[in-house]
Amino acid sequence: MIGKIEPLGTSTGKILYNSHCQNILDLSVAETMEIFKSSGVILFRDFGVTPKQMKDFSEQFSGKHIIDFTKVSIDSDKYVNFVDGGMDGLIPHCENSCFPFRPDVIWFCCTVPAEQEGETLFWDGIRVWEELSQESKQLFLSKQLKFSYKNVPVDILKGIIGSNANTIDDIKQRLDSVDGVSYQFNDDKTVSVEYTCSSVVNNKYNHQNAFANHFWVYQKRTEEAIFDDGSRASDEVADEIERIFDKLTEKIPWKAGDLVMMDNSRFLHGRGAFTDNRRQVFTTLSNLKF
Numbered sequence: 439m440i441g442k443i444e445p446l447g448t449s450t451g452k453i454l455y456n457s458h459c460q461n462i463l464d465l466s467v468a469e470t471m472e473i474f475k476s477s478g479v480i481l482f483r484d485f486g487v488t489p490k491q492m493k494d495f496s497e498q499f500s501g502k503h504i505i506d507f508t509k510v511s512i513d514s515d516k517y518v519n520f521v522d523g524g525m526d527g528l529i530p531h532c533e534n535s536c537f538p539f540r541p542d543v544i545w546f547c548c549t550v551p552a553e554q555e556g557e558t559l560f561w562d563g564i565r566v567w568e569e570l571s572q573e574s575k576q577l578f579l580s581k582q583l584k585f586s587y588k589n590v591p592v593d594i595l596k597g598i599i600g601s602n603a604n605t606i607d608d609i610k611q612r613l614d615s616v617d618g619v620s621y622q623f624n625d626d627k628t629v630s631v632e633y634t635c636s637s638v639v640n641n642k643y644n645h646q647n648a649f650a651n652h653f654w655v656y657q658k659r660t661e662e663a664i665f666d667d668g669s670r671a672s673d674e675v676a677d678e679i680e681r682i683f684d685k686l687t688e689k690i691p692w693k694a695g696d697l698v699m700m701d702n703s704r705f706l707h708g709r710g711a712f713t714d715n716r717r718q719v720f721t722t723l724s725n726l727k728f
């Protein structure tokens with residue numbers, strides 16, 4: 439049974455309250471999925487969720503979990519991680535969208551919120567896309583994003599791909615299954631991978647375009663080319679996107695025990711800076727089976 443539901447900020451997201459003293463694991467998966475499909479973000483409040491329960495709950499919705507080798511894990515499977523270290527702000531991105539195996543969902547849970555600030559921030563990629571000028575839409579539709587990785591150790595690649603990729607042939611098969619991937623196995627047990635993808639994702643639940651990608655991190659934090667023709671976006675386009683992100687920023691005002699389920703093919707997330715080093719937020723990444 440689903441209890442009280444409220445809007446999450448001004449987004450399509452919902453806050454789903456524990457109105458019946460339920461265990462999070464007793465929530466209806468079918469009803470929760472229906473809310474998720476239309477809202478894209480659910481904050482489950484007052485369920486007192488632990489990182490272990492986040493993993494168990496997410497399993498009910500997921501065909502597969504994905505190891506995040508960029509973070510520190512807290513479980514033996516390496517599926518539950520501390521969020522990015524540090525206390526600085528993080529700019530909008532979709533999790534692992536610069537890699538060929540982007541998870542469908544990023545799950546967050548908070549055991550200790552920062553005393554002040556430190557909210558997880560999020561942006562609806564559908565609204566970002568709607569706000570972009572026709573010129574910028576044309577730019578992002580006509581050029582692909584390109585990400586290059588040199589000499590990735592085979593063992594790390596296995597972890598990203600999943601536990602059933604045991605042999606080189608398994609890895610090749612998985613890489614071949616993703617559009618836009620080219621790769622080369624090197625003599626030193628590493629692989630060089632290039633991944634090209636659109637910055638615009640057609641959301642599978644409502645079939646609308648979403649600006650849901652890793653573009654902003656590369657544009658803001660590097661001098662590297664981001665498009666497959668070797669170019670970067672102009673300062674005018676960057677200014678336009680920054681204005682849109684500023685306008686559309688939504689916040690998750692953490693309480694201890696909160697759980698968040700976020701559509702990683704539609705929503706970008708980030709973080710506000712904070713100074714309270716007791717803040718504890720965890721994530722797990724998965725692909726949905728629905």
Ligand SMILES: [Fe+2]
Nearest residue numbers: 531532533707
């Ligand atoms: Fe992230």
